[in-house]
Amino acid sequence: MATFLYITLITFLATASAVNGCPPSDRAALLAFKADLHEPYLGIFNSWTGTDCCHDWYGVSCDPETHRVADINLRGESEDPIFGKAGRSGYMTGTISPSICKLERLSSLTIADWKGISGDIPRCITSLPFLRILDLIGNRLSGDLPANIGRLQRLTVLNVADNLISGEIPRSLTNLSRLMHLDLRGNRISGRMAVLATLNLDANKLSGLIPASLFNSGISNLNLSKNAFEGYLPDVFSAGSYFTVLDLSYNNFRGSIPKSLSTASYIGHLDLSHNHLCGKIPLGSPFDHLEASSFAYNDCLCGKPLKAC
Template sequence: MSGVCFIQLTTVVVLLLSLSSAVWSCPPSDRAALLAFKAALKEPYLGIFNSWTGTDCCHKWYGVSCDQETRRVADINLRGESEEPIFNKAHRTGYMTGYISPAICKLTRLSSFTIADWKGISGEIPRCISYLPFLRIIDLVGNKISGTIPPEIGRLQRLTVLNVADNLISGTIPVSLANLTSLMHLDIRNNYISGPIPRSIGRLRMLSRALLSGNRLSGVIPDSISRIYRLADLDLSRNRIYGPIPESLGKMAVLATLNLDLNKISGQIPISLLNSGISDLNLSRNSLEGNIPNAFSARSYFTALDLSYNNLKGSIPKSISSASYVGHLDLSHNHLCGQIPVGSPFDHLEASSFVYNDCLCGKPLKAC
């Protein structure tokens, strides 16, 4: 082979390799969006962004994953608490300040967006995030994000996880949230969200966990919640919710945990709650009144049942003894009277389960 032919062949090979590299690299627009996102953040201890170099953001950029076919950025997964080597080597959890740049919205094929437990990230959730049509996961737990949940959040028809717990978010729950018909996990705990729970929340038919505790929510519990067939965990505790407990909650097919403690709920305890599939029921620190329904049966199985700090009166229903299991029971700080039943589950309970009532007696309290 002549020298000229060899040079020409080499040039063709180099050209083909460069073209191949360009085809398999992430688009320059995605790379630019990631760098703009990075520029709005400061991570001083771990150096997680040190790998964000080179032209191919799909190759060894920490926390970034791309679609294998399109080479578009599909996932951003940055967690401040992790078991990965970079955290173990530093012997610390992560800390990051700054804000979430709207440049993230230029990643139009983004499927999951996790920037969780960094403690110092502030600013607001970019409203444009609601216009990312492929987004399935938003996980921003454990930061200092303020502002509101974007009002257009309901546009995200593929969204399955929305977790903004442990932040400084205010405003109300957007009405459009009820349009998230694929949503399975909703966690807005420990923020400053106020206003009512939307009456249309029952449209979230795929929802299995609704964690709304530690906010400033008010109004009544929407009866439509009982139409969420898959709901297993409902936590509305530590809010300002008032009115009665809907009887329909006790008729839900898979509801196992119901926390309504530390609200302003009134009325009587629905019979359905005590003869349901709920195993962890906390109604403490409300304004419930009337008798504890004598409605326990073999279907009743409670790992924890807390009715303390209410205005309940009358005697302890004897039917509790027919429950399949009662692990923890707290009836303290009410106006109950009469003899504490004997036998299971009362034989393993301590006095703290019964104190500060009007006239309860019998073991483990004083004799009648």
């Protein structure tokens, strides 16, 4: 009788573990993802052992109800004790395996600041219907952004800054109606820009005219510096314009500063330096609290805070 109860208990515990653990398909996808990466210093993948990837696998979290992998959070710069013990930031090489796309319930993918991860962003990533966060900053990823990125209807964060991404911004990006944070700075993106919601696009190779509608699109932090935009700045600002940051420096804008800028309800930081602007700087807010550096290195701007006209 005692033997029977013991066997029954062991069977129950094994069954409960299988039910509460991640499915074999998710575990296999994670191990395939790991196989394409090499992390020599911290040993973050040493914990990726055993049958249950939902418990004690570094950087992996599962949905408590479905027990499917929901979050992968691997940062090369972190306050986690594993970094303090090693006395260094992380370094990882390899590529992001398309096997990541087999994690059908994945909602957050962060593989950030590893400095050596290269290759393309897997095109199949656009097939993950629950993905909300895609953070790949600080690697050496190349190629272009997946053309169908706009299929990720739940995406709120897209951060691929400080990589080697090239090509044009996909037109489908404008379909991301829930996007709250977009960071593409420090890449090699070129071509013409589509109308987007929130932008940090400094240090790319974008060119052409800026759509006037961009300044009335509801963004509050717009950084288009260090590109090759040209033409006149649209005179379309109004009392509904609100910017914590409006940085248009290091481009090829010409003509005068739009007078309607003075009607904006708020502009915290404005930088129009290093362009080809000319004429008198408008009076009033926000110009009365800006320094000369905001207007420096233009062709012939004058008036406060620069020299008198």
